[in-house]
Amino acid sequence: MEDCIFCKIANKEIPSKTVYEDDKIYSFYDLEPQAPVHVLIIPKKHIASTDDLTDEDQKLMGYMLCKVKDIAKELDLVNGYRIVINCGEDGFQTVKHLHIHLLGKRKLTWPPG
Ligand code: 5GP
Numbered sequence: 001m002e003d004c005i006f007c008k009i010a011n012k013e014i015p016s017k018t019v020y021e022d023d024k025i026y027s028f029y030d031l032e033p034q035a036p037v038h039v040l041i042i043p044k045k046h047i048a049s050t051d052d053l054t055d056e057d058q059k060l061m062g063y064m065l066c067k068v069k070d071i072a073k074e075l076d077l078v079n080g081y082r083i084v085i086n087c088g089e090d091g092f093q094t095v096k097h098l099h100i101h102l103l104g105k106r107k108l109t110w111p112p113g
Pocket residue numbers: 005014016017028029030031032033040085086092093094095096
């Protein structure tokens with residue numbers, strides 16, 4: 001999608017530090033890390049948020065979620081990690097292309113802010 005920063009990142013029009021890539025998803029380091037390890041995992045297909053998911057996206061979302069453990073293993077998150085998907089204004093979603101935050105390498109607190 002035009003003017004979507006994460007579509008541009010997935011298309012390599014904007015540089016990023018790649019963690020994992022295949023034909024369906026792209027993973028890269030967050031620009032403003034909130035933990036010693038903070039990476040984002042996005043579908044290459046533009047989906048604005050979890051609110052915009054359709055039945056057609058079920059397989060892709062399942063695929064993306066199942067890849068988290070492989071990426072976490074690759075990043076040596078042996079002690080656990082947190083995955084977060086923000087949605088909409090109250091969820092503090094700032095980039096309107098669905099993404100999973102994967103955070104680790106520190107003890108994360110709960111509840112989140
Ligand atoms: P959200 O607030 O939408 O859940 O998360 C968006 C995330 O994208 C933020 O953690 C922010 O730091 C990250 N981000 C925004 N723009 C860029 C960028 O151009 N490159 C990278 N690597 N991360 C970005």
